Amino acid sequence: MKARWWITGLVVAFLLALLSPIASKFPDGLERVAEDHGFIEKAAEAPFQVIPDYTFPGIENEAIATIIAGVLGTILVTGLGFGLAYILKSKHEA
Amino acid sequence: MHIPDGFINVPVAVTTGAVAVAAVAVAVKVTNKKIGDKQVPMMGVLAAFIFAAQMLNFPVAGGTSGHFVGAALAAILLGPWAAILIMSSVLIVQCLIFQDGGLLALGANITNMGIISGFVGYYIYKGIDILFKHGRTGIMIGSFAGSWFGVVAAALACAAELAISGTSPWEVAIPAMGGVHMIIGVGEGLITATVLGLIMAVRSDLLKLQIT
Numbered sequence: 001m002k003a004r005w006w007i008t009g010l011v012v013a014f015l016l017a018l019l020s021p022i023a024s025k026f027p028d029g030l031e032r033v034a035e036d037h038g039f040i041e042k043a044a045e046a047p048f049q050v051i052p053d054y055t056f057p058g059i060e061n062e063a064i065a066t067i068i069a070g071v072l073g074t075i076l077v078t079g080l081g082f083g084l085a086y087i088l089k090s091k092h093e094a
Numbered sequence: 095m096h097i098p099d100g101f102i103n104v105p106v107a108v109t110t111g112a113v114a115v116a117a118v119a120v121a122v123k124v125t126n127k128k129i130g131d132k133q134v135p136m137m138g139v140l141a142a143f144i145f146a147a148q149m150l151n152f153p154v155a156g157g158t159s160g161h162f163v164g165a166a167l168a169a170i171l172l173g174p175w176a177a178i179l180i181m182s183s184v185l186i187v188q189c190l191i192f193q194d195g196g197l198l199a200l201g202a203n204i205t206n207m208g209i210i211s212g213f214v215g216y217y218i219y220k221g222i223d224i225l226f227k228h229g230r231t232g233i234m235i236g237s238f239a240g241s242w243f244g245v246v247a248a249a250l251a252c253a254a255e256l257a258i259s260g261t262s263p264w265e266v267a268i269p270a271m272g273g274v275h276m277i278i279g280v281g282e283g284l285i286t287a288t289v290l291g292l293i294m295a296v297r298s299d300l301l302k303l304q305i306t
Binding site: 092 | 095097098122125126129130136138139141143145150152153161180191193197256261300
């Protein structure tokens with residue numbers, strides 16, 4: 001049986017989300033520049049926090065907390081992407 | 095490359111915010127006019143792939159990491175306008191839910207990683223694709239080069255915003271941001287070219303969905 005191409009694409013995306021705990025913990029390009037050139041302390045805390053640092057709060061195992069955050073985020077953006085495209089598509093037909 | 099709050103000043107935040115709102119408005123209009131059946135799932139899949147891939151920071155030289163941006167990939171597959179919508183969706187979720195990128199800096203992040211990166215990536219890809227007469231070589235070189243330039247352009251825009259905000263002087267911000275992202279961009283180029291290569295091998299019809 002041949003899976004629809006976009007289901008294959010989504011499976012790949014969710015597999016990547018499951019791999020999220022192996023991501024490098026080093027600062028990224030901008031953070032590195034900010035550290036090296038003395039403006040990292042200018043970064044302000046967010047006024048509210050939902051799932052900061054891609055780690056689902058209240059879960060002791062960091063890898064699992066990261067995976068849950070990654071999968072949740074992937075579900076959210078998938079819905080947003082499909083939803084937005086679907087709305088734009090249906091309005092255009094109307 | 096997500097700018098947190100505190101790195102850019104209010105004028106820069108307001109200006110880039112206005113740029114982002116205007117670009118999203120045009121993107122909605124253009125996409126609404128031309129979106130078809132195949133583009134709908136592609137937008138969902140690209141948003142999912144880009145979000146997940148962005149979480150996977152890869153180490154580069156000297157205790158630094160980089161991550162995939164994905165605007166060029168989205169722009170190559172769906173055109174730069176749909177890419178703006180995809181990248182905005184990803185950046186808004188990252189900002190509101192994951193506190194990655196500041197609230198006031200959201201417009202700057204959309205401008206850099208959604209608009210500039212996508213447009214630069216798309217037109218460099220297009221140019222190389224035409225130069226190679228739409229062959230496989232052109233698609234591979236074009237996707238690598240387009241996404242590399244896309245990341246470097248976003249980094250330079252970010253550096254300019256930092257400099258204008260008085261956070262870091264021009265002569266520091268430009269070479270530092272440009273330099274490290276010229277390395278990170280190689281990762282971006284390899285990922286984008288790999289995805290394009292796979293799609294070309296399995297479903298080359300999906301390379302013809304650009305909304306322009």
